[in-house]
Amino acid sequence: MIGNSNIKEREGSPQYKESSVPLWGIKVSQRMGKIVSSTRSELGISLPVIYYNQDLKNPSGSYKVKDDKSFIVAPAIYGRWALGKLVFDTEIGQFLDQSNTYYSLSFGVKF
Numbered sequence: 046m047i048g049n050s051n052i053k054e055r056e057g058s059p060q061y062k063e064s065s066v067p068l069w070g071i072k073v074s075q076r077m078g079k080i081v082s083s084t085r086s087e088l089g090i091s092l093p094v095i096y097y098n099q100d101l102k103n104p105s106g107s108y109k110v111k112d113d114k115s116f117i118v119a120p121a122i123y124g125r126w127a128l129g130k131l132v133f134d135t136e137i138g139q140f141l142d143q144s145n146t147y148y149s150l151s152f153g154v155k156f
Contacts, residue, residue, distance in 0.1 A: 070097030
């Protein structure tokens with residue numbers, strides 16, 4: 046997983062805000078779905094565990110940002126569309142311990 050995020054602390058002091066912060070990570074997921082078409086398209090729910098790493102800057106003064114490497118559980122709904130041997134996946138989920146939503150797109154090949 047590779048991407049960017051926008052970060053803004055809503056509570057506390059000092060206020061922290063950073064835009065377009067690069068991140069990388071790994072997602073492992075357990076899925077349960079139902080095939081909904083003759084082309085084997087699928088809809089369902091998943092329970093991914095995501096590890097991500099971001100390099101966050103410390104705010105001015107004596108404040109420090111907490112460890113920026115995290116494991117997060119993010120329940121989601123997903124769709125998988127099969128186009129012959131090609132597979133296209135979409136997923137949208139909510140991080141359990143934060144008010145963040147994620148969206149995922151991926152492509153694959155069936156063997």
